[in-house]
Amino acid sequence: EISLKYGAERLGKRQDADMKRFRDNRLGAFIHWGLYAIPGGEWNGEMYGGAAEWLKAWAKVPADEWLKLMEQWNPTRFNPKAWAKMAKKMGVKYVKITTKHHEGFCLWPSKYTQYTVAQTPYKKDILGEMVKAYNDEGIDVHFYFSVLDWSHPDYRYDIKSEEDEIAFARFLEFTDNQLKELATRYPTVKDFWFDGTWDASIKKNGWWTAHVEQMLKEMLPGVTVNSRLRADDYGKRHFDSNGHLMGDYESAYERRLSDPVKDLKVTRWDWEACMTVPENQWGYHKDWSLSYVKTPLEVLERIVHAVSMGGNMVVNFGPQPDGDFRSEEKELADAVGRWMSVNGECIYGCDYAGWDKQAWGYYTRKGKEVYMVVFNSPYSRHLVVKTPKDVKITKAVVLNGKEVGVKETARNEYNVDMPAKDSGAPFVIKLQIEDNT
Numbered sequence: 001e002i003s004l005k006y007g008a009e010r011l012g013k014r015q016d017a018d019m020k021r022f023r024d025n026r027l028g029a030f031i032h033w034g035l036y037a038i039p040g041g042e043w044n045g046e047m048y049g050g051a052a053e054w055l056k057a058w059a060k061v062p063a064d065e066w067l068k069l070m071e072q073w074n075p076t077r078f079n080p081k082a083w084a085k086m087a088k089k090m091g092v093k094y095v096k097i098t099t100k101h102h103e104g105f106c107l108w109p110s111k112y113t114q115y116t117v118a119q120t121p122y123k124k125d126i127l128g129e130m131v132k133a134y135n136d137e138g139i140d141v142h143f144y145f146s147v148l149d150w151s152h153p154d155y156r157y158d159i160k161s162e163e164d165e166i167a168f169a170r171f172l173e174f175t176d177n178q179l180k181e182l183a184t185r186y187p188t189v190k191d192f193w194f195d196g197t198w199d200a201s202i203k204k205n206g207w208w209t210a211h212v213e214q215m216l217k218e219m220l221p222g223v224t225v226n227s228r229l230r231a232d233d234y235g236k237r238h239f240d241s242n243g244h245l246m247g248d249y250e251s252a253y254e255r256r257l258s259d260p261v262k263d264l265k266v267t268r269w270d271w272e273a274c275m276t277v278p279e280n281q282w283g284y285h286k287d288w289s290l291s292y293v294k295t296p297l298e299v300l301e302r303i304v305h306a307v308s309m310g311g312n313m314v315v316n317f318g319p320q321p322d323g324d325f326r327s328e329e330k331e332l333a334d335a336v337g338r339w340m341s342v343n344g345e346c347i348y349g350c351d352y353a354g355w356d357k358q359a360w361g362y363y364t365r366k367g368k369e370v371y372m373v374v375f376n377s378p379y380s381r382h383l384v385v386k387t388p389k390d391v392k393i394t395k396a397v398v399l400n401g402k403e404v405g406v407k408e409t410a411r412n413e414y415n416v417d418m419p420a421k422d423s424g425a426p427f428v429i430k431l432q433i434e435d436n437t
C-alpha cells in the first residue's frame with residue numbers, strides 16, 4: 001500500500017449508532033433551493049435546457065449580475081411546516097438541504113459573506129426554519145454544501161501561481177468559517193454532503209478535505225460526511241490511492257445506479273444515490289417538458305433498486321421561487337408515500353440480500369426476513385426464487401395481504417405463487433427463511 005497522510009481514515013463500514021441510523025433511514029429527499037429558482041432556467045427571454053441551478057454558467061451571467069437576483073428573493077408562500085408534513089407523508093426519513101449551491105447564495109444569515117437571505121426582502125433565517133420544521137416532524141436534516149463558490153473572488157479552479165496560492169488559502173479559511181458556522185448554528189444536523197469538489201484546486205489540497213472531515217466530526221460527534229468531499233495526498237477522490245473509500249459513504253451515484261446483476265461492487269460499502277425527476281433538473285425549472293419526467297413508479301423502482309444493493313436513495317425536489325412545490329412534485333410525494341405506508345418495511349432498515357436477482361424485481365433483507373419487491377409480474381404466475389446454498393424458504397406472505405404458496409422445484413429453487421388479486425401496483429412478498437449458512 002502507498003503511505004498516505006490524507007487517505008481513508010477507516011477500512012470497512014462505519015458501525016456506530018449514527019451511521020446505522022443513516023443507513024437504516026434509506027429514503028431521503030433533496031431540496032435544491034436558491035436564487036436559480038427565480039429565473040427557473042430562463043435568462044433574457046431565452047430558455048436553457050441544462051440544469052436550472054447551473055443557469056448562471058449556461059447563460060454566462062457575471063456573478064454581480066446574477067447575485068442581483070437577491071433583490072427578488074421573497075418566497076411568500078414558503079410554509080416550513082407544510083414542507084415537513086409533505087416529507088413525512090412521503091415516508092422520507094431525512095432531507096438534504098442546499099445550504100449554499102455553486103452560486104454562493106446562503107440560505108442562512110452567514111456573517112462571512114453579504115450574499116445571504118439576511119440581505120434579501122425575506123430577511124429571515126430560512127435554513128433555520130426548515131431545520132426546525134423537519135426535526136419537529138422527526139425527520140433528520142442533512143446539509144448539502146458546495147465548496148465551489150462562483151460568488152467568491154478568492155475561489156480558484158486551479159492553483160497556478162503564488163497569487164493563486166494566497167487567494168485560495170483565504171478561500172479555504174472562508175469555507176472553514178462557514179462550515180463551523182453551520183455546525184454551530186444547527187447542531188442537530190446529521191450529515192454534510194459536499195459538492196463542487198472536482199476542480200484541480202481542491203485535488204491539490206487533499207489535506208484540507210481531510211481537515212474538514214475531522215473538524216466537523218470533532219464539532220458534531222457522529223455526523224456523517226460523504227466521499228465526494230475527499231481527496232487524498234495525490235488528488236484521488238472518493239477512493240484513495242490504495243482504493244479505500246474516504247468519508248463515510250460513497251456519493252458518486254448521481255442520476256445513475258449500479259447494474260444489479262453485472263456490477264455488485266457497491267454492496268461492499270455504504271453508499272447513497274441521488275436522483276432527479278426530470279432527466280437533469282435539481283433546481284426549479286419552469287419547463288419540465290424539455291426532458292423526460294419519471295413517473296412515480298419509475299422513481300419507486302430506483303428507490304428499491306438502491307436499497308436492494310445496500311444503498312440509500314435521495315429523491316430531488318426543486319421548490320418554486322414563491323416557496324411552494326410544483327404539482328408534479330406534490331403528486332410524486334403523495335404516490336411514493338402511499339406505497340411506502342404499505343410496503344416501507346422492505347425499505348427501512350433493509351440491506352442487500354445477496355440472492356441472485358430475478359426478472360420480476362428486487363430482493364431486500366432485514367435479518368432473517370427477505371423481501372421480494374415485484375415490479376414485473378410473469379405470465380407463468382410464478383415468481384422464481386433461487387436461494388443460496390443451505391437457505392430454505394419456509395413461508396411467503398404478501399405485505400398487507402395473504403400467505404401465498406411456495407413450491408420447491410429443484411435444489412435451492414422455488415416457485416412462489418403470485419397473490420390471487422392483482423393490486424395493479426408493485427407488491428412485496430415477505431419470505432421467512434431457514435438460513436443454515
Ligand SMILES: C#C[C@@H]1N[C@@H](C)[C@@H](O)[C@H]1O
Pocket residue numbers: 032051053054195254274282
Ligand atoms: C453537477 C452538479 C451538481 N450536483 C448535483 C447534486 C446538483 O447539485 C448539481 O447542480
